[in-house]
Amino acid sequence: MSAAIDRIIKSAEKSIKFGDFHAATSLCYEGLEAYPNNPRLQALAHRLLKPQTSKKKSNFNQVDRIPRSVVTELNALIESNEFLLLTKRCLELLETYPNSAIVWNFLGCAQYRDGYPLLAETAHRRSIALDPEYAAGYSNLGNVLNQLGKFEEAEEAHKISIELDPADATLQNNLGALYDELGRYDEARKHFQKAHNLGPNYASAEYNLAGANLQHKNFVDGWRQRESRWKRWTRDEGLPFIETSKPLWDGSNVDRLYVWSEQGVGDEIMFASTFNELASKSNSLVVACAPRLISLFERSFGDKITFVPRAEGVPDEQFDFHAPMLTATGLLRQHIDDFRSSNTGYLKPAQHVVDSLRKTMLEASGGKPIIGISWLSKNKKVGVKRSIPAVELVSVIPDNFFLVNLQYGDVSDDVRDIGLMTNRGIATFDNIDNWHHLDSFTALIAACDKIVSIDNSTVHFAGALGKECHVLLPYSCDWRWGLQKYKDSHWYKSISLHRQTKLHDWSGAIQSLQSALNENSPS
Numbered sequence: 019m020s021a022a023i024d025r026i027i028k029s030a031e032k033s034i035k036f037g038d039f040h041a042a043t044s045l046c047y048e049g050l051e052a053y054p055n056n057p058r059l060q061a062l063a064h065r066l067l068k069p070q071t072s073k074k075k076s077n078f079n080q081v082d083r084i085p086r087s088v089v090t091e092l093n094a095l096i097e098s099n100e101f102l103l104l105t106k107r108c109l110e111l112l113e114t115y116p117n118s119a120i121v122w123n124f125l126g127c128a129q130y131r132d133g134y135p136l137l138a139e140t141a142h143r144r145s146i147a148l149d150p151e152y153a154a155g156y157s158n159l160g161n162v163l164n165q166l167g168k169f170e171e172a173e174e175a176h177k178i179s180i181e182l183d184p185a186d187a188t189l190q191n192n193l194g195a196l197y198d199e200l201g202r203y204d205e206a207r208k209h210f211q212k213a214h215n216l217g218p219n220y221a222s223a224e225y226n227l228a229g230a231n232l233q234h235k236n237f238v239d240g241w242r243q244r245e246s247r248w249k250r251w252t253r254d255e256g257l258p259f260i261e262t263s264k265p266l267w268d269g270s271n272v273d274r275l276y277v278w279s280e281q282g283v284g285d286e287i288m289f290a291s292t293f294n295e296l297a298s299k300s301n302s303l304v305v306a307c308a309p310r311l312i313s314l315f316e317r318s319f320g321d322k323i324t325f326v327p328r329a330e331g332v333p334d335e336q337f338d339f340h341a342p343m344l345t346a347t348g349l350l351r352q353h354i355d356d357f358r359s360s361n362t363g364y365l366k367p368a369q370h371v372v373d374s375l376r377k378t379m380l381e382a383s384g385g386k387p388i389i390g391i392s393w394l395s396k397n398k399k400v401g402v403k404r405s406i407p408a409v410e411l412v413s414v415i416p417d418n419f420f421l422v423n424l425q426y427g428d429v430s431d432d433v434r435d436i437g438l439m440t441n442r443g444i445a446t447f448d449n450i451d452n453w454h455h456l457d458s459f460t461a462l463i464a465a466c467d468k469i470v471s472i473d474n475s476t477v478h479f480a481g482a483l484g485k486e487c488h489v490l491l492p493y494s495c496d497w498r499w500g501l502q503k504y505k506d507s508h509w510y511k512s513i514s515l516h517r518q519t520k521l522h523d524w525s526g527a528i529q530s531l532q533s534a535l536n537e538n539s540p541s
Contacts, residue, residue: 023049023056030062041171043144044109046138054136063140063353078195080319084115085295092124096131104128114432119149119492125421130162137304154182157192164196167522172196173488181300187217194226200496200521203501206230214243229497235508241348257281260331260340267339269349273301276337279307279328283456283473288498288509289343290318291314297322305343306331310456318366352388357508363484371461375447379465382445390424390466391415393432393478403492408432409439411490414532415470421445422466424459424476426452470531473499481510488534490527493518 026049035040049059086113093102106254110126115121126141129138142159147151160175176193183189191498194209213223230517248259257280267275277296279286286307297303297319307315309327316325326332341349351357379388395401408429412421423433423446436444450458460479461470469480469487480487487510491499498513499507507513514534519526 023053023058027058027062027279033436035524046140050136050140051106051134060136064143064204084111084118084121089120094122096124096127099131101128101132105132113170117148119145119152119155122148123155124163125360126158129300130158135162135165139166151182153179153186153189155179157184157189157199160196161192164199168195169200169521185216187213187220187223190216191220191223191226194223194230197228199494201336201502203230203233208232221246225250233497233500235354235500237348237354240348241345241351244344244348246321258327259342262334262340264334264337264340267341267346267349269299272300272339274302274304274338276304276306276332276340277342280329280342280344282475283311284478286343287365287475287478289347290315290482291357291364291509292347293319293323294360294364295350302337304332304337310454313365314457314460315367316367318364319352320373322470341490354508361481361507361509363482363512365460365479365482367461367464367483368457372464375462375465377421379420379445381473386418386420388422388465389415389419389469390422390463390469390475390476392424392426392469392471394425394427394429395472395474396427397474400492400496401495403522406472406490409435409526410528411470412436412440412444413467414528414535416535417442419468419535422462422465423447424452424463424469425460426475468535470535477513478510481507484512487513488531489513489515490524490531491515491517493521493523 026045028044030045030049033045033345037264046059046063051054052061053059086350092104092107095101095107105125105128108128108339111118111121111473112125117466122141122145126138126145128138129135130138134284139159139162141213142155143163145155146159147153156175156179163169163172163175173193173196176189179189180186190209191213194213196205197206197209207227210223210227212229214227224243224246228240228246230240231237231243232240254466256347262280264276267277275296278291293303293305293315296305302324303322304324304326305315306326306328309329312325312327315323358364358541367386391408392410393406393411395404397404408425409432421436421442421444423429423444425432433444433446438440447462450462452459452462456479460483463479463484463485465478466485469476470490471477471480471487474492477487477489489499493502495517498509502517505515507515516527516530516534518524
């Protein structure tokens, strides 16, 4: 590795000597991509770019440096999520326009979205070095620094961008997103509101403002604003809006109603709390959901609701009105009191499976109370901050509890580490696929006495079963769990929330969990 880095730096230095800045920067990119944490390459990148923060007037004209048609082309690539193509195109353009702040900025955006934040930081710093008045460059740099955990620098970059262009809704929204990540929710909502005021048709700002309002229990505005998701969502964030000639449901009593899922399994379980009310609002209710939930839902809600696979749906002639599942929920949950009729257990597991699993657990536990645990989220965007090392979680659960593995996916290494490092076993039911066999997974949860989990779908199943569940939450968490001061959930009566008290520090949440478990621990 050392010899390879030596060659990269030597070649870059030679390019600098002959004035070929672009070649030197390209070499630095390649090196950082292969060795992202190497301090010598990082130092070379910062020396090459010489970042500035001066507000001094610049003669650089961003748009005139490259044809407007090229800017349109680059915008089209970023809007269509063609990040590899965008990177390639920017590198081509830099051969001709090596001092174009706007091309460097687009390159940084592509690298950021493609999962290379260190390279993106380098590109954005080059962009603002070329044009210290480039507001978008500062804001995009702030986004990258946020992802890299350089929060103070990120805040400063965002503030500079807003000082340069206070009327740009995107810049206000980006600062709001940083404050939301830091758990500074009041400040986040203020900037989301500013962004929405500046750009009423700016879907991302309205979507973020909706989350902030729902978090503050302003349900009327929050649900209405959340409809902006259909303008904002990418193909990775949700299912598409269905093609239908039938009108959206408005919450009134109707003859034939069709409600269809649009998000993940955890959301479907949470929104299922409204199914009985939806059935009472219609003479015929059809719900489209994930196929792996159908048997569970059919048992739980009986024959008053027809469940169909989401991919199949139903033809228009079989319903009069339709609603996405979140939209339907919003129409029925306009006030905090609206949650109280359905926040107790509404799922019914297969009781014969529960009894069989319970018998096996009791035989293995020697009579100890049983805790099911889950510690990992594989969510692409927030999974890392939600997850906690399995050993750290197990180490605070009293020894007089028997542990059952509720974690989905292959976690054999974690189970092994738990045994080696805590000298405790954890029962794993290999015949139950916690991801695909959700009916059996629900029975497994129901067979436990308590559940301890990070924020993943497990907690929704536990809450919907009415099972005692302790949820570990990061300092900045999802809107559905409310503000940091709340220790319980309006969605599920049986859930207790244990929150980080400092950013990226699980000690406060762990201490809260430990106190709760010790308080009710058997002697």
